Amino acid sequence: MLTAERRQYILNMLHRDGKIVARRLSEELGLSEDTIRRDLRDLAEDGKLVRVHGGALPSSPATANFTARQEQAPQAKEAIAQAAAAMVRAGQVIFLDGGTTNLLVAQHLMPDLQVTVITNSPPVAVALAEHPRADVLLLGGQLLKHSIVTVGTATLEAISMVRADLYFLGICSLHPDMGISTNHLEEAYLKRAMVERSAEVIALVSPEKLNTASSYRIGPLTELSEIITEREVAEELLAPYRNLGITVTRV
Template identity: 35%
Template sequence: MLDYAAFPEQRQNKIRQLLRDNGRVVCTILAKEMQVSEHTIRRDLNELTQEGVCRRVHGGAVSMLVETGTFEQRMEQNQAEKIKIARACSLLIKSEGCIFIDSGSTNLEIAKNLPVQLSLTVVTNSPVIALELMKKPLCEVILVGGKLNREIGASIDTSAVQQVNRIHFDQCFIGGCALDPQMGVTIFDYEEAEFKKALIERSNQVIMGVTVDKLPGVARYTIASCEQISVLVMDGELNKGKANLFENSSLKIVLT
């Protein structure tokens, strides 16, 4: 077995690998497995945090995720998983309500899988999602306007915030870049974070469909704690172990 106490570079490389594989590490477990002190592990995690590899949390660290490309590029990633999650999300929608479908490739699949017999008002800030909703004959579609952000594929400026602040939503399907039981839901864009915070405040029920690559992990800006998310929808086959991370939180988990 490698003497991790004598080779700090190899020790930190091992921690990097564990963060990539699992998204999260725990100091006590690392210290035991590598036969070094917890102080040594905490020092390693502090150095990796300074490099931007992870973010320190109580008892360990969580992986600092990187942006995964433009909206068009994200639409091509994890398609089967997103469709499965979207179908489960669509079953949670209440008829005759007013809901918001946030921008994002998983939420686009929710719009595509919305039952045609469902009568409700749907608000969105994404033109692509709005076009999909127009195919549903019983949906009243409201498109939040403003300057379009090309990377996100939606309006998120102050004009968009002002518009959502005038509406009360029964349900909101929120998008996020990363999710962690301690750090909550995080994203990479500050302006988008402010928009999503306003959206969550106006919603009675907040639902998030999340793919396996987003958890556990953390991005730059926090938009919600786990306590602010009502329902978390995940692919049960891919998230058997990761669902246990949220067993102490108040949110409801739906495994597809």
């Protein structure tokens, strides 16, 4: 089997099984584990997968910049955002971090809703600038241009002073083994802090982010109160999340 054929075989297996176990694959193909690990390393460098101890997991599609991600799964994100916005009750304090789905949540908050929104996303803050009754706290810090969010020590310090009712967690990756993860270390710290300061954590997950992994772990799936995803997602894909006691809502 040629190198290109072998690597395509790996990607096909990853898509089918949701993970690669290097030892098992080396036995199946009659190749050394070093060869398989080299393939996994090169595929990871190309962004095709994420290496983990003993093998690999599917990579998140959320590697594009903010503008490009607005074109990904627009119908799913719209439905998810509407469902999330309908959960917010008058007088609540909510965390709404960065991401294209969370921007849609901000746009769908009812105009007569009295709510306090704490965000590290300038686009979210701008979207709420004309909201008649929303108080908006924009967290300061260093601007991460790729995702258009603020990160850093100042951001974390402000979060530590808040106790939120809800946190709508913009998701890069969810995986039954890896948990909740993201592509940027500073964002992982920030999301971890918001999780710790929130009574409920709602993950807004477009289907292509389920069963994928990114480089920086935010925490275990058990940190989530609920997952909201698209109606068309197969039940067998959601079963591992339900088995952990997480409410899963398809919209």
